[in-house]
Amino acid sequence: MKLSKNMLLVNTSIIVLSISLLLAFRLIDRSFPDVHVLAYPTVGGVVQGEQLEGQVVVTAEANKGYRFLGWVQNGQVVSEKATFSFKPSNEQTITANFQKYMAEIKLVASENLGGQVYGEGEFDFDEEITVIAEPKFGYVFEGWIKDGNIVSEHLDYSFVVKDDALLEARFKLDLKSQTLRISDGDYFLALVNKDTYLGRYAPTDLVSINKDMLKYPQWRYELREEAYTNLEKMWKSAKEDGVVLYIASAYRSYDTQSQVFNENVNRHGEIVANRSSARPGESEHQLGTAVDFVAHKNGRLMDFEGTPGALWLMENAHKYGFIMSYPKGKEEITGYIYEPWHYRYIGMDAAQECKEAGLTLVEYLMTKPQFFEKPAEYVNN
Ligand SMILES: [Zn+2]
Structure with missing residues (x-):
């Protein structure tokens, strides 16, 4: 880059020559030839130039990972010293040559940070290094990805450093691969979803829900006793705050769930049904701890979002053990x-923790692998 006649030019550090200094050059020595000071490659380092008593003093400083090789003019190395002075006789270019001697290896973990990665840093060329991937509980490791290709499927990946590289450790949430199945429905933290299966589990401590709380008081709705005790407290507390909640669904047996799912399949097709309703054996309603709320007697589930009841529950349900x-x-x-209408009782402590950390039950359980073992009281059953 050339700025103007009779000025000393620098390519990356123009700031070192103040305006007054530049003006001084021009006034004092109009005949001084242009000198262009360059860095090659430009990322290799910073160069500076100064005019001192008829001489030009150039300075080169290598960036991290680069070393300074020498000053080059017209293809000839004129100095290997970082600071070099000379008397220019005509317009000329002097270039500081730098050489990269270290490579930067960066690591990232994908899929919502499904694990940890170790071993990134700066390394000498041709050095053999090992990077390590460590999946979090509930995640599986799929491989190391470089430039879109899988370069290794091993958690420990060793390779020879040839250049800068960005390696992605790809993790995938995979409940089926883990011992995540808590198939014991009696457990309040039992995990019930599309990757687990309750079978024909049926709770043995169901109690009837008070008719005042029901959307359809003419029908009978049930919940497990502990869940119901807390639901009732929650319902009364909401009412004291001026919010009336109606329960539109509670315990559903395996057979009832079969009917619900099949109706949905008939009405919307299997793909939609699978996203919006559960197959028998895969519904939290079969646990006897899940309830669906509506805002008023004629309210529908899909209209519940944003109602005073919905907002109240988001704020308060955890205090009663629901999430x-x-x-x-x-x-x-x-x-x-x-x-937004479907709440499930998981107990006060777990609900509190889920609320504070913004976790769903499965995420909460993944932070606590011990929950995936059968609790002692069930081992002998
Ligand atoms: Zn529901």
Whole structure:
């Protein structure tokens, strides 16, 4: 880059020559030839130039990972010293040559940070290094990806450093590959979704829900006793706050769920039915701890979002041990579309933790692998 006649030019560090200094050059020495100071490659380092008593003093400083090789003019190395002075006789270019001697290896973990990666840094060329991927609980490792290709499927990947590289450790949430199945429906933290299966589990401690709380008081709705006790407290507390909630669905047996699912398949087709309703054996309603709410007696589930009841539950349900099972933005994790009306009892402590950390049940369980073993009281059953 050339700025103007009779000025000393620098390519990356123009700032070192102040305006007054440049003007001084021009006034004092109009005949001084242009000198262009360059860096090659430009990312290799920073060059500076100064005019001192008829001489030009150039300085080169290598960037991280590069070393300075020498000053070159007209294809000849004129100095290997970083600071070099000479007396220019005519317009000329002097170039600081740099050489890269280290490569930067960067690592990223994909799929919502499904694991940890270790081993990134700067390395000498031709050095053999090993990078390590460590999937989090509930995730599987799919491989190391470089430039869109899988370069290794091993957690420990060793290779010889040839250049800068960005390696992606690809993790995938995979519940089936883990011992995530808590098929014991009696357990309040039992995981019930499309990857697990309750079979024909039926709770043995169901109690009837008070008719005042029901959308259809002429029908009988049931929940497990502990869940119901807390539902009742929650319902009364909401009422004291001026919010009336109606329960549109509670316990559904395996057979009832079969009917619901088949009706949905008939009405909307299997793909839609599978996203919006559960197959028998895969529904939280079969646990006897899940309830669906509507805002008024004629209310529909799909109209519940944003109602005072919906807002009240989002704020308070955890205090009574309930969580929204299928929150917005978690469809990939839960496998279900957003259901602001569907709440499930998981107990006070777990609900509190889920609420504070913004976790769904499966995410919460993945932070606590011990929950995936059968609790002691069930081992001998
Ligand atoms: Zn539901």
